[in-house]
Amino acid sequence: MASRISLKPSSGNDKGANGAAERSTVQVLKEWSAWSLEKSKVIAHYGFIPLIIVIGMNSEPKPQLYQLLSPI
Structure with a gap:
């Protein structure tokens, strides 16, 4: 199953408030x-x-559905 992406910022090492926000x-x-x-x-x-x-x-011209799906 595919993993979900979280939009929460990670709580890693912060180098100041502005750098963390960027x-x-x-x-x-x-x-x-x-x-x-x-x-x-x-x-x-x-x-x-x-x-x-x-x-x-x-x-x-308007084709029928079977005409569109047939390989010929």
Whole structure:
């Protein structure tokens, strides 16, 4: 199962309040971007074929669903 990303700043060695705030903001930004890229990969993986089917069904001439899914 995938691990969950915590957005809480770590309680490591602090080098002053401003440095800790910058580091935690950068860390949160990195974690958020990794999380969003992972979710977008899953959405693209499971949404590609349905997207192609919807685009195919809205084109002219209107094909039947079995015509879109058949390999011929």
